[in-house]
Amino acid sequence: MVKEKKVRHLLGISGGKDSAALAIYMRDKEPDMEYFFADTGAELPETLAFVDLMEDYLGKEITRLNAGRDFDYYLKLNGNFLPTARSRWCTTNLKLKPFEEFVGDDPVISYVAIRADEAYREGYVSTKSNISAVYPFKEDGLNKDDIVKILDESGLGMPKYYDWRSRSGCYFCFYQRKVEWMGLHENHPELFEKARQFELYHKNKGRNHTWSENESLDEMLMRKDEIKAQALIKEQNTLKKPKKLMDSLLDDDSDDGCMICFK
Template identity: 35%
Template sequence: MTKPTRHLLGISGGKDSAALAIYLRHKHPELQLEYYFCDTGKELPETYTLISNLENYLGQKVTRLEAAEESPEDSFDHFVKVYGGYLPSSSARWCTKKLKLEPFEKFVGNDPVVSYVGIRGDEDREGYISRKPNIQSIFPFRRNIWSEDVVQKVLQNDAMARLRGLYEELSEPVQLARVVALAETPLSRGFTQAQKLNALLDADTRLFNKVVFGMLRGTAYPLAKASAFSLLDNEDNLIRSDIFRLLRESGVGVPAYYEKITFEVDGQKGEYARSRSGCFFCFFQQKIEWVWLYEQHPELFERALAYERDGYTWMEESLTDLIKPARLRQIKLDAIGKQRKAKGPASPYLLDILDDEEEVGCASCFI
């Protein structure tokens, strides 16, 4: 007996995944979505507030997934012991694997799953794609809703005959010649996969989606067995400002850690905030974000500091050194200098300053 396809949306505690839940509930209420949150036990309090607000808006619980359910300690502390006190880092992200990806894949099991991912149209990244063939990622905020692996299968030169055939079958007569010419143009150094993708999307996004949906037939992707998929009509391309608007207008609200807080040093004023969700001691934080944690959540900073032992630190600089008065002063002055150089319109949030760092990290934690 064929298992029914499940539709899952992971809530990270950040703005994008929360906004995606709101967006899909409003635009695609026909989707029977399941929501989940991989709880490390080390989240900011603002993260739990966001999830509670989202549950109230959706009228549905967000399932908590824990990586070490049977341990007397929370998931992160459990695995710190397993790894002998070795802290995760950008080059050894065991936290992502153990606390986020493995609980998710256990939750999925062998069920066919469509996973909805909140990467925006103004971001140049792909995000997590499972290696399990029963999990397919979809990106509703982007004009191109399909994952990189699907696009590659569809646009590879070996698939041109089938691509052309579906365009001939599904196109309106007035557009047939143009889209068929694009479809049968082979990939080359002068016409890359990205260029061909954008050309076909520019020609007709909905048509491209229908062609891709047709080309999934006979593959192992979960949507290969679907008779219809409402997101084929998607033409939206949502950017950061749209995300904040969705959160505000829904009443769910923007996570409080994005809000600017003013600080002063040497008679100069600057602002700090946090650019991401995730654990309060995330090693992807900028130095000024560590200062924000030290001054706004001193109890959490002390907990982060307590992990730095046996020679392990969260970054190349220890937290003990980071909070020395001279170092704090310099970090704040550096942040003020960066803010003065920053371009773009004024914003109630500091992401116009921190945007270069916003995309650094793991999509499983931060979207």
């Protein structure tokens, strides 16, 4: 008789607040939980430090995926064309494929950190029939405030990059706002410079590629004060307005983009 494979319980840590809170929330509920982190090789230092902290807190290994195959490897494979929102080979190669390889043919329950106040989202759901997704926050009615409380009460708090950036993910992520690029420049000038070199490489090849729409990093830097002032005004206006559905949809950490990277 063929023995049935044991169901694996998997929870991906992205370096963002929601997946961290879910790991804390589930720690004592599912003793067989396996944690993983798909490291793109272009993570912020704050993210890596936070994942190490999480590992200590959880008392279990967080398996690092992608070892030996980082962003630079896939950049070469893609003819040195940088990823964009329309051509997101980065997510496919650095997040989805390593996850599906990690799963293999095992029956898996994947724990997804979508909150109850994000009922309109589904997150990444694999098309592989052996993976089924569950949404504990949605099912238990936990929203953004609850997630912040879980992190505070654990003693871990929010990842440090939240001081200047609203999401985890690669330092050069094309989804980040202009003001976040300015934050990268202030907090990690060497990473900003690396991102700038990618743009210059394209420029020298006669191609016009900018990480942020219609504006190079050099152009952005020239109007740094203006970008910061505009972001401040926007933030103040958002605080004044009562929240409508549209405001929630546009909430700082809630735009789509890369659910598997930012959760």
